[in-house]
Every structure is written in structure tokens, then in C-alpha cells.
Amino acid sequence: MGIKLLIVDDHTVVRKGLIFFLETMDQFEVVGDAENGDEAIKLVGKLKPDVVLMDVMMPVMDGIEATEHIVAQFPNVKVLVLSSFSEQDHVIPALKAGASGYQLKDIEPEQLAETIQAVYQGEHKLHDKVTKFVLTRIAQPQSEDERRVASLTKREIDVLQEIATGKSNKEIGISLAITEKTVKTHISNIFQKIDVQDRTQAALFAIKNKVVQF
Template identity: 45%
Template sequence: MTTLLIVDDHPLQRMGFRMLVESQEDLSVLGEAETGTEAVRMAAELAPDVVLMDVRMPGMDGIEATRRIIAAGGRSRVLVLTTFDLDEYAYAALRAGASGFLVKDAQPEELLTGIRVVAAGDAVVAPKLTRRLLDRFADQFPVDGEPEDAKSAERLAVLTEREREVLTAIGRGWNNAEIAGRFHLAESTVKTHVGRILAKIGARDRVQAVIFAYNTGLVSPDGE
């Protein structure tokens, strides 16, 4: 069972999310918060698997709340949801440590998939945001809070040839099934490669792996 904390300052929005989540046998809502301050407190108390986090709220906003929840070092992962399809919000959310960013007009199936992906330790970004977000901000994203430097080169050097190929594919936005088809591998083998890559480069999740691929020049914004 995947547990959630819903954070939004609009009661009707929280109710809608709760109804959707609780329609699924494998998902459960532990609580609701209407401010960033409440979200930080309740995440510490309830330790949900996933926090559905709004961005714009009175007082502490969702970006700062995300930063504090992640900095606390608990088990919760944050999926940011916003009405506003803005690159700056997505950028700020990922910098704060969020594992995903979706707009609220996403289809219900997309939101449910996002919750499950984030709970499983991967990351998700609204498809229409991914390319332009990385094109615009790739050179500003650090891995583990560090700028691209000699340490990044050292991390890249420890990858095997196959791992570099898989990392390049991740950087181009390919999913595991696409990578498996391209390199004639089983998806389980791809998952193993991805796990080893994340560990070797010090990336928290797939989003940071994409960022790392851009920062080290494996992938460029023009897709080459």
C-alpha cells in the first residue's frame, strides 16, 4: 500500500485528489494539509510514501515545504502539482528535491501513474515540460548540489561502456522499454543498469540522471 499526504490550500481540490487516490486499491491517504507549514509537520509525523504538493499557498509555499521535507531526510518523496505550466516552478521544484512535477490538468491516469512512479523511487515530469525545461535550464542543474566539475568527470569515468550508453538514452528521455528495445536487453536488465548508474553518479533519481547527462555533455539540448 502506497500512502500519501495531500497538500493544497483549496478544500475542493484536496477532496478531488482524495477521491481519485482512494478509488485505487493500492493507494491510501494518510492526511491533508492546507499550508506548507502544515505539510512539513505532517510529513514528519505521518511519514507518507508520497506528498502531493501544491506550489502556491499562503505563508510557506510548496517549494520551500518540499525543500524542508527533503532536507529532513525522511522516507517521503514529493510530487509537485500546480495549476501553472511554468518552467520556473518546475525548475524550482526539482532544485528543492521534488521527485516529480505535474500540472493539475493532467489526466487522472497520468497522476496515478506519477504517484506510483515516484513511490517506486523513480521520477516523473510532465512530458510537455521535460524537453523545454532541460533545454532552458540544463546548464544550471547541479547533481548533489555541486556544479559540473572534476567530480562529475570522475563519476562518468567509472561507468562501463554499456552504462554510458544507457545513461545517454536516459538523457534523451527514453523509458526502460525503449532502452531495452534499442540495446536488445530485458527490461529487468535495464532496471539493473539504471540502479547501478544512479549509485555511481550519485544521482537521487532518473531526473537527476538526465541532468547529469546534460551537464557532462553526453546529451545536448538539441538532442545530439
């Protein structure tokens, strides 16, 4: 049995298109769909999906309010926002509501599948446009973050900068002329020092604290 999905979007064509695509993949099982946030909350309680693909702008109840209710009532359910909007007014509230990811509808289908799996496994995933747009507007780092940055070695800073550009371990190794095993060691140390759980969080930390700038 695959990852159980609930699709929430008020546009029938979008909703049905997502269902058609995701049902062609063995790792997913679409257990239901909804056209507004209120309906989504009821279906989550009934169908117990693993991941909810949530639109933002919908009638009756929007995706942000629905996400807040779902995360509060069903903490084991992950919410991945899938929206046309990358503006701060939509992204920040969605993340504050507890969404585990925020992707734009122009994402490639294969990337969407990878994102769903990552969110299911506990990672936080943001579309590149969203990451850059949101985090370059976040306030100056707190003193605790400054301490964490200061704890990094020069080589760890180099690796963190490469992570923030989206490079794989292999690509980082080639870029910095070090082995892939060494890259993994640096990444493990970086995650511990800056208190993050995955590459996306590390990239967000790097951008927020101006370790790397776009």
C-alpha cells in the same frame, strides 16, 4: 494498507478531485488534506503520511517553504510537487527544498499514480516539460561530471541517450539491436559510473552534460 497520502492544494475542486481519484485505487490511502503549507506541516506531524502531494502557490505558506520544513522535520516523508507552473523560478526552489518529484497538473491520472509509487520507493520523478526546461539551463558540467562521461563506453553512451528519451528496456533493445538482458547490464554499469540511482537521474545527467540534447 496502501501508501498513505496527504493532499495539499488551496483549490478545493483540485483537492477534492485528487482525493476522489486516488481513493478509487487500492494502493493508496488518503489520510488527510490541507489548503496551505502551514496546515500541511501540522498534519504531516499528526497523520504521518508516506507521500505529500504539494501545490506550490498557496496562501499563508507556499509549497516550497512547506516542503523545506517537512523534509527537515520528517525525513522519511516524500514530497511530490504537483503544480501548474513549469518555470525555473518554481521548479528549482522546489527541488532545492527537497522535493522528490515535480509534476504538472496536466499529467495523466495513471501517470500520477505511477509517479506517486515511484517517489514512495525512493525514485526522483520530473515531468518531461520540467526536465527539459530546467536541465537545458543548468550551468556547464563540472570536471567530475566530465570525467564520468569520459568513463562511459560508446555503447553505454548509446544506451544513456535512449534512457534520456524515456524508452523502456525493451524499446532500447529493439532500437540498438541488443537483448533486454544486455540493456539491463549496460544500465547497471552506467548508474555505477555516473553515480545515479534511477533512470530519471540518469536522464537528467545526460541532458545536463549534453550527452543528449532536445
